Amino acid sequence: MTSEAATSAVSAEEIARLEDMARRIRVAVVRTVKDRKVGHVGGPLSAADVLAALYGRIMRIRPDEPDWPDRDRFILSKGHSSLGQYGAMALAGYFDLDELFSFNKKGSRLQGHPDMNKLPGIDMSTGSLGMGLSAGLGFALGARHLGQDFRTFVLMGDGECQEGQIWEAAHVAPRYGVDNLIGIVDHNRFQQFGWRGETAGHRLPPQESGDLVARFKAFGWRTLEMDGNDMADVVRVLEEAVQPTGLPTAVISNTLKGYGVSFMAGNYQWHMGVPTDEEFATAMADLGESEGGAA
Amino acid sequence: MTLPEGKPLRLVFGETVTELAARDPRIVVLDGDLGSSTQARIFEDAYPDRFYQMGIAEQNMLGVAAGMAKVGLVPFISTFVAFALHRPLDQIRVLIAQTGANVKITAGYCGLFTGKAGKTHQIVDDISVARAMPGMVVISPADEVETKQVMAWSLEYDGPVFIRLVRDVTQRLFEPGHKFKFGQVKVVREGRDITLISTGTQTPRVVDAADILAAAGIDAHVVHMPTIKPIDVAGVVAAAERTGRVVTIEEHTVIGGLGGAVAETLSEHRPTRVDRIGLQDHYTEAATDAELLDMYCLSAERVAQRVQKLLASAGPVTSCE
Numbered sequence: 001m002t003s004e005a006a007t008s009a010v011s012a013e014e015i016a017r018l019e020d021m022a023r024r025i026r027v028a029v030v031r032t033v034k035d036r037k038v039g040h041v042g043g044p045l046s047a048a049d050v051l052a053a054l055y056g057r058i059m060r061i062r063p064d065e066p067d068w069p070d071r072d073r074f075i076l077s078k079g080h081s082s083l084g085q086y087g088a089m090a091l092a093g094y095f096d097l098d099e100l101f102s103f104n105k106k107g108s109r110l111q112g113h114p115d116m117n118k119l120p121g122i123d124m125s126t127g128s129l130g131m132g133l134s135a136g137l138g139f140a141l142g143a144r145h146l147g148q149d150f151r152t153f154v155l156m157g158d159g160e161c162q163e164g165q166i167w168e169a170a171h172v173a174p175r176y177g178v179d180n181l182i183g184i185v186d187h188n189r190f191q192q193f194g195w196r197g198e199t200a201g202h203r204l205p206p207q208e209s210g211d212l213v214a215r216f217k218a219f220g221w222r223t224l225e226m227d228g229n230d231m232a233d234v235v236r237v238l239e240e241a242v243q244p245t246g247l248p249t250a251v252i253s254n255t256l257k258g259y260g261v262s263f264m265a266g267n268y269q270w271h272m273g274v275p276t277d278e279e280f281a282t283a284m285a286d287l288g289e290s291e292g293g294a295a
Numbered sequence: 296m297t298l299p300e301g302k303p304l305r306l307v308f309g310e311t312v313t314e315l316a317a318r319d320p321r322i323v324v325l326d327g328d329l330g331s332s333t334q335a336r337i338f339e340d341a342y343p344d345r346f347y348q349m350g351i352a353e354q355n356m357l358g359v360a361a362g363m364a365k366v367g368l369v370p371f372i373s374t375f376v377a378f379a380l381h382r383p384l385d386q387i388r389v390l391i392a393q394t395g396a397n398v399k400i401t402a403g404y405c406g407l408f409t410g411k412a413g414k415t416h417q418i419v420d421d422i423s424v425a426r427a428m429p430g431m432v433v434i435s436p437a438d439e440v441e442t443k444q445v446m447a448w449s450l451e452y453d454g455p456v457f458i459r460l461v462r463d464v465t466q467r468l469f470e471p472g473h474k475f476k477f478g479q480v481k482v483v484r485e486g487r488d489i490t491l492i493s494t495g496t497q498t499p500r501v502v503d504a505a506d507i508l509a510a511a512g513i514d515a516h517v518v519h520m521p522t523i524k525p526i527d528v529a530g531v532v533a534a535a536e537r538t539g540r541v542v543t544i545e546e547h548t549v550i551g552g553l554g555g556a557v558a559e560t561l562s563e564h565r566p567t568r569v570d571r572i573g574l575q576d577h578y579t580e581a582a583t584d585a586e587l588l589d590m591y592c593l594s595a596e597r598v599a600q601r602v603q604k605l606l607a608s609a610g611p612v613t614s615c616e
Contacts, residue, residue, distance in 0.1 A: 139365070
């Protein structure tokens with residue numbers, strides 16, 4: 001881990017504000033899954049800090065003007081973590097947090113996987129893994145072609161990096177020197193099922209530690225690494241990532257799947273799942289929320 | 296008499312996208328390392344900064360196209376149909392068709408003519424595949440004149456369009472004054488005895504077949520259907536009503552392509568006997584273009600023979616001889 005003290009430019013109050021936003025995203029994810037009795041939970045929890053940093057500070061966005069042409073673009077390539085994105089968007093002001101309870105309902109704008117034609121503020125529809133980095137490269141090339149200075153952020157999963165298309169995009173991007181493209185890998189060390197480890201209950205991580213940094217570096221990317229569940233480190237590294245260097249940037253965000261909820265953290269069985277009433281109470285307590293309180 | 300030879304549609308593609316780019320700054324070309332074959336090289340020479348070489352990585356290429364389209368550019372795709380449609384099918388489905396991205400899938404080397412490349416490159420189910428995808432427009436132009444118009448029209452349409460292009464020299468059907476009308480069939484020969492519906496570069500061969508049939512006393516009504524999706528229901532019904540019997544002819548599988556679309560339409564709107572001439576349920580192989588047309592019953596002579604047999608038969612005729 002590369003955790004260091006936050007740079008002096010970012011105040012402790014600002015970090016605390018973003019940490020609370022991440023906490024509220026986690027609460028919203030668990031609450032929605034409990035209410036709707038469906039949804040991916042482990043992935044959104046691991047990525048909540050990155051989503052809070054992006055929507056709460058890093059990205060140049062106008063939630064009340066989601067089609068603003070100069071907005072930074074965001075693609076959730078690991079589209080099954082949509083609840084985390086929806087939580088971040090709601091807290092950023094795109095829509096009311098209560099709309100999360102419509103998740104997956106008939107007629108909802110909040111589809112299981114993000115749909116740009118239904119929900120303003122979604123820059124690209126996703127859900128079939130491996131595609132986001134390519135679309136993000138299209139945004140980045142398009143921005144440069146049109147002389148626009150927006151940046152494009154693509155959040156991928158580490159399991160998702162098993163898709164060949166990721167490496168097709170990784171191969172082409174450095175040829176065009178798109179330093180307005182920032183790929184972030186939520187390296188939470190689990191995928192849905194994966195390879196069996198020592199025992200039936202032990203599953204191997206999708207990539208060995210360090211592999212993703214080495215691979216993106218070998219493809220010609222600038223690589224950065226951070227503790228993706230440490231807000232000070234997340235903010236510091238993402239602010240470094242947006243500084244142009246002539247190369248696309250890959251940020252390997254070391255996280256833990258299910259982070260923030262004691263019984264979900266590091267447990268592959270919480271890729272999807274609905275907590276019981278007891279588990280829900282535990283989760284809310286873990287997240288510093290009194291049960292029944294507003295998210 | 297036979298229709299004259301025309302310019303190969305790949306050359307028409309390279310020239311036309313370059314001409315269109317002069318007046319539409321939104322146009323970019325994405326190439327999958329085949330620009331020297333598809334003739335996108337012409338565009339690269341004229342507009343090197345608007346030509347994006349994406350390498351041999353077509354799933355990424357179609358994804359990049361989706362992203363570029365969503366910031367206001369109009370990407371044209373340069374590669375063979377096998378790599379423009381089949382290989383990146385899920386990327387097209389999720390990123391382009393589901394989002395309505397303004398990408399023009401100008402698919403080269405459709406059908407049998409692949410420079411003897413054989414089974415991997417001979418794609419004869421692209422119409423079926425593209426047509427089954429919600430949100431996708433599917434157009435198969437007949438010749439140089441129509442291809443230019445289809446490409447120009449595609450810029451006026453905001454959404455994904457699949458355009459079926461052919462590698463080699465085919466015949467010229469239309470005079471320069473011809474006007475492509477999106478979503479409409481075009482009667483290219485009036486007749487009373489039997490309706491022949493065709494599409495793409497097969498239509499000129501069907502017009503020639505109609506001349507052969509005329510010499511045998513059969514007056515064929517020939518309809519060209521460039522827009523396969525959305526289909527011209529009224530045009531197809533009118534063509535069927537004209538003679539009461541329809542034969543479709545396509546350089547494509549008979550499963551789900553032009554013949555499938557016509558049969559679906561008529562069975563619902565105007566039940567009529569439809570016989571389908573085209574590739575049967577098998578893979579193809581390398582040979583010269585003339586040999587392929589003969590082998591698969593798509594030359595003017597073979598089409599005329601087959602239509603005569605159909606007229607003399609109460610049931611279907613599936614053999615080429």
